Amino acid sequence: MGACVEVRCWLYDVSELSDDATFSRAMECLPWEDRRARVGRYLFPKDQCLCLGAGLLAAHALRVAGATDLFMSEGPHGKLRLQRHPDIHFNLSHSGAMAICAVASVPVGADVEELQKYDGNLAAMCFGEGERCWLSGQLDAGIAFTRLWVRKESYLKLLGTGLIDGLRAIDVTPGRSDPSRHFWECELPGYALSVCCHEEMRVTLERATPGFWK
Secondary structure: OOOOEEEEEEEEEHHHHHOHHHHHHHHHHOOOHHHHHHHHHOOOHHHHHHHHHHHHHHHHHHHHOOOOOOOEEEOOOOOEEEOOOOOOEEEEEEEOOEEEEEEEOOOOEEEEEEOOOOOHHHHHHHOOHHHHHHHHOOOOHHHHHHHHHHHHHHHHHHHOOOOOOOHHHOOOOOOOOOOOOEEEEEEEOOEEEEEEEOOOEEEEEEEOOOOOOO
C-alpha cells in the first residue's frame, strides 16, 4: 500500500467579520481583486462575510503550503487553481458561519454544510436507491442527510464539475468501497464536513484564529 496523501483542512469561523470596521480591514487584506468584487455582489452581509472569509482563509492556507504567487485561473467548470503552482491543489466551501479550505499535493474536493433537516423531496432528486436505503436506517435523519450531501458534493468538487444532472447515479453511501475515491469525514458542532481524494489520505484539521489575516 502506498503512502497516504497529506491534506490540511483549514477552518475559520467568519463571525468576526460581521463587525463593519473588521470587515473593511479584512477586505484590504484580500489579495484577489476579483474576489473583492465577488464579495460586493452579495446582497446580504452574512454571504459577504462567508465569501470574504473563505478568500482570506485560502490565501493563508496556500501561503502556508508554500505558494509565493497567488495568481488564480479557472478550470473548465470554474474550479479555481494556482496558475504558477500546479503542484498545490485546494478547494473551498462555506456554510453558516464556517469557511473551510482543503490543501493537498493532488486534486482535492471539500464541502461543509450546516446540519439540515431531512428533506424527502430533495433526497428523491439527488440520492439513489442505495443511498436512500442507508438514510432510512439512520437514527438521526437530519445528520445522515447532511452527511450524505457533503460526501456527494465533495466528490463532485474533486472532479471539478459542481452539481450536475444524474446525481442519483453517483453512489456515495458510507461503507461502499470504490478505489477511485476516498472520503474523510468530520462532525463539527452544528456542521458536517467531507474531504474527498482519488487516493487514500490523512487529513489534519487546522483552526484559523480570529485576525489571522492581519
